[in-house]
Amino acid sequence: MSEKFVETKFYKMPQGELLNLESGLFLSSLTIAYETHGSLNKDKTNVILLCHALSGDAHVAGYHVADDKPGWWAPMVGPGKAFDTEKYFIICSNVIGSCKGSSGPNSINPETGKPFGLSFPIVTVKDMVNAQKKLLDFLGIKKILSVAGGSMGGMQVLQWVKEYPEMIMSAIPIATTYKHFAQQIAFNEVGRQAIMADPAWNNGDYYGKEAPSRGLAVARMIGHITYMSSESMDAKFGRSLKNKELGYEFATEFEIEGYLGYRGDSFVKRFDANSYLYITKAMDYFDIQKDKNLIDVFKGVSSRFLIITFSSDWLYTPAQNKELVRALKMNGIDVTYCEIGSSYGHDAFLIEFDEQTKLIKHFLEKTFKTL
Structure with missing residues (x-):
């Protein structure tokens, strides 16, 4: 197959196996959608695992069919790019709880023949990582050259290092945090309430019926505000009007x-409302330190780190990431911290490609040479 075109593959957990969840429940049936790019070398030492953000999926780069849209991080993945597919074997899987091919609330419950809905168990970032571990076991991967991702993808990066430190040679958390703070939880809760207030939500039982599209759209609007910065919104929209004059009515008048x-x-055309509830809740549960001191979390970790933040990211701030850097350095861990100047806010990791590419290419090359 040409490097340009990729197909989504599916791992199904063998019958009789369980995926034990942090809640104390388990999944007895598990499907993980994933895509790969590049070639695995003879020693299986060139593996890079890429982790996606809230609304992402396994389709990180390439095209499924002609005229299709490229993957969500296409400028970063491919020949000669930050994650060079001529050197590395790239794996990206869809997280559990999602609606993009992996097991989630819209999956069919084999016991009922109907979508799980809210009977799907609550999952956490740790559960997502443990599900990915089953995929890598299936692929025969025992070492990961690097695990990388932005936003919720960065949370998975940190969880991977915590859960499987012996596997991870290097980690690249981007535009992320080591835990959700009260403000981040607050924004997510307002979004969830918007979905659950939509009459069509029907306590999560809307499959085959009218979907809670209005609630999900409002949730996304709230979320999108946190992804931008005041500077970028003012630069792009300011107080511009859709029409020439104000109508002095409750209509859509401003461009923003x-x-x-x-x-x-x-x-709403590409995402499931229940999945939005599940994934935002998983993010809110995320706290890599829990009851521990943040420094103690990384004792025994030997992975190299490249931490990338963006100056105008007020969702996951540079200050939060500097706390993480301090904890890593206190453990003698090799960590490089880079704050990229950008006006794009949190979304900068999906926009500011040039500087990220330079940083990541150099970091990966240095890591690969240590093998």
Whole structure:
């Protein structure tokens, strides 16, 4: 197959196996959608695991069919790019709880023949990582050259290092945090309440019926505000009007209102409302330190770190990441911290490709040479 075109593959957990969850429950049936790029070398030492953010999926780069949209991080993955597919074997899987091929609330419950809905157990970032571990075991991967990802993908990176330190040679958490703080939880809760207030949500039982599209659109509008910065919104929209004059009515008059409406409406065409509830809840549960001192979390870790943040990211701030850097350095861990100047806010990791590419290429090359 050409490097340009990729196909989604599916791992199914063998019958009789269980995926034990942090809640104390388990999944007896597990499917993970994943895609790969590049070739695995003879010693299986060139593996890079890429982890996606809230609304992402396994389709990180390439095309499924002609005229299709490229993967969500296509400028970063491919020949000669940051994650060079001529050197490395790239794996990206869809997290559990999602609606993009892996097991989630819209999956069919084999016991009922109907979608799980809210009977699907609550999952955490740790559960997502443990599910990915089953996929890598299936692929025969015992060492990971690097695990990388932005936002919720970065949370998975940190969880991987904590859970399987012996496997991970290097880690690249980008635009992320080591735990969700109260403000981050608050924004997610407002989004969840918007979905659950939609009459069509029907306590999660809407499959085959009208979907809670309005609630999900509002949730996405709220989320999208946190992904931008005040500077980027002012630069792009300011107080521009859709029409020449104010109508003095409750209509969409400002350009920013129209933009948020567009983002919300387009999101409902590609995402499931229940999955939004599950994944945002998993992010809110995320706390890599829990009851421990953050320094103690990384005792015994030998992975090299490249931590990338963005100056205008007010969702997962540079200050939060500096706390993480301090904890790593206190353990004598090799860590490089880079704060990229950008006005794009949290979304900068999906926009600012040039500087990220330079940093990541150099970091990976140095890591690969130590093998």
